[in-house]
Amino acid sequence: MRQAVDPVASPSAYQELILSYLGDDDPAVVQAATPASVRALIDDAGGILRQRPEPAEWSVLECVGHLVDSELIVSVRYRWIVAEDEPEIAGYDQDLWVSRLRHGQDDPAALVAVFEALRGANLELWSRLPPQDRYRIGRHRERGAESYDLTFRLSAGHDRFHLDQARRAIDAVRRQG
Numbered sequence: 619m620r621q622a623v624d625p626v627a628s629p630s631a632y633q634e635l636i637l638s639y640l641g642d643d644d645p646a647v648v649q650a651a652t653p654a655s656v657r658a659l660i661d662d663a664g665g666i667l668r669q670r671p672e673p674a675e676w677s678v679l680e681c682v683g684h685l686v687d688s689e690l691i692v693s694v695r696y697r698w699i700v701a702e703d704e705p706e707i708a709g710y711d712q713d714l715w716v717s718r719l720r721h722g723q724d725d726p727a728a729l730v731a732v733f734e735a736l737r738g739a740n741l742e743l744w745s746r747l748p749p750q751d752r753y754r755i756g757r758h759r760e761r762g763a764e765s766y767d768l769t770f771r772l773s774a775g776h777d778r779f780h781l782d783q784a785r786r787a788i789d790a791v792r793r794q795g
Contacts, residue, residue: 629761633768636775639782645774646744652777653734656682659784660726668722671790676716681784682729683721684712685777689736692773696743699756699766707756707764744770 640648660667663678670677676684691710698705716722721729752767764772 629758633761633772636772636779638775639778640771640775643774645771646741648774649737649770649777650741652685652781653730653737655777655781656685656733657730659781659788660730663784663788666788666791666795667726669787669791670722671787671794675787675790676783677722678784678787679724679726679729680716680721681780681787682726682733683719683724684716685780686729686733686736687712687715687719687721688773688776688780689733689740692769693736693740695756695769696740696766699754699764699769700743700747700751702756704763705756707758709758709760740773 659678660682666677667679668677670680687710695707698707752770753765755763755765756769758764
């Protein structure tokens with residue numbers, strides 16, 4: 619298991635970690651497969667969907683809620699990067715979002731519906747824009763300059779990172795029970 623990295627304290631290490639989950643795979647293919655993986659995780663978790671493996675670790679449903687939050691945020695980032703000239707890109711505290719938005723109480727079907735709609739729109743944007751737009755950049759407050767291409771690849775690696783986290787949560791809760 620790869621260790622989590624603080625994205626604020628070590629932005630380049632965070633990028634490297636997340637991109638290591640993507641490897642040389644096509645980020646659009648990876649992202650297109652994620653909704654089915656999310657549905658499969660929810661089905662596999664069944665009655666333990668909302669159980670945290672440890673008090674400070676996310677449940678499967680909280681991981682899914684975070685993927686939805688992330689897709690919402692990256693939707694805006696993509697559009698800012700493509701439409702504006704070197705816009706400032708805000709970060710966010712994922713733990714606060716999961717906690718304060720109460721993702722552990724969410725309706726799984728509603729989360730999946732929102733995720734699929736956002737992901738579909740983002741993949742459609744990626745496929746229809748000219749390749750030169752992939753080199754446009756935004757200025758992330760914590761990580762500095764990031765191109766549309768890098769942001770898109772990070773999103774694919776991020777999917778795999780949190781899908782892996784959710785699988786580990788299922789395994790840990792089952793071992794406890």
